[in-house]
Amino acid sequence: MDRYDEMIVFLRVVEMRSFRKAAETLGIPASTASDVVKRTESRLKVKLLERTTRVVAPTPDGEQWYERCLRIVHELEDAEASFGLGQPEGRLRIDVHGTLARHFLMPKIPAFIAAYPKLELILSEGDRLVDLVREGIDCVVRVGVPADSDLAARRLGELREITVASPDYLGRHGTPRTLDELDGHHVVGFLSSATGRPMPLYFTIGQHEVERILPATLLTTGAETMVSAARLGLGIIQVPRYRLADDLMAGRLVEILADTPPSPSPVSVLYPRHRQLSPRVRAFLQWVGTIDFSN
Structure with missing residues (x-):
């Protein structure tokens, strides 16, 4: 198992909070998943996971390693997808205020999922400022005038x-x-x-x-x-x-x-300014740009 596969195992364990469940989704024995994480911890000389009889949770070092692994895996997926003609695939993380999501996005989400069946869509709700790179979020939809930052902003419409x-x-x-x-x-x-x-x-x-x-x-x-x-x-x-x-x-x-x-309040989608847009993000930007945010 190479370093990339080890990252995939670690990511899945953290997300599932269980060696057994992660192993089931990957089609490997639970003991193999545990050995992979132990091998990574030994190589990095840090403890990545807190293990109890009920749950597995990342340590502070584990959180940092998770975020780094997530970015590396995404970059590799995007690099491979950029040379192919297939549909975008992989995990797409979007953060948007809950009411805005339920009123404007959710009615059209089934069509988006049908158009891009290989995407794994994660929709988180919030209105706080987020660090997209650190938190592994691809883009956010926000109401209001975007502050100057390293994020690029694309205007979607205005709310009365x-x-x-x-x-x-x-x-x-x-x-x-x-x-x-x-x-x-x-x-x-x-x-x-x-x-x-x-x-x-x-x-x-x-x-x-x-x-x-x-x-x-x-x-x-x-x-x-x-x-x-x-x-x-x-x-x-x-x-x-x-x-x-x-x-x-x-x-x-x-x-x-x-x-x-x-x-009226502007609605914008924000994404990292200096990151090359992945096929996943490009698909979302094109789709969300067709939504009518007038009310």
Whole structure:
């Protein structure tokens, strides 16, 4: 068994958290999988795995080795695929906010899988900043203006934003008809993962964008928590319209200040700028670029 095969065994053991399960997927004895990892540990002179009777888990050194092996295996797969005419194959890891994924991506995922049956698609959910190279993620889909980084960004579309509050809240505080009437109102504030500060409210007047900072009854880093708090009458929020279709129809939330809406939020897919695009990533970029993110 060469070094590449040893990497494959180690990757599968970490992912399955079991020598037996990993060996079954690879068609080798569990003892062989265990011996391969022991041989690697001996060669590297580090402990890669913590072994118990119930589970196998990587050590900090094992985590680093896993990430390095994952990148090497991906690079080799991509190099071989670049000389072939077959379909993209291998593991494709995409990170996207859960609500965005469920509303826009999931309805079309079956067609993507049918078009690329040799791909193993892993869809993780998040809105935090991620290190694509270190975490082995191929690309991420994010809402907002991408920060300057080593990531390339491809614009996919824009999400219409909306300002809303619950009927109960408006009954207690009044319905603001102009921005000046926001005095005395409260928001459910969203804490930015990038800055750690609450996001202000944004409004468009003509060609200009203005912001208002209102006191918050609650601050949260969770978008779903923010919407739930608004339903409970805790304050005004601004979110993409697509997320509130059912709430608006049922009357749980009411749009306010519709004449001065927030600016739409861009949706982009980001991927390492200096990495040659693999066939897997190129296939995903082409597919996700056909999705209509308007709402």
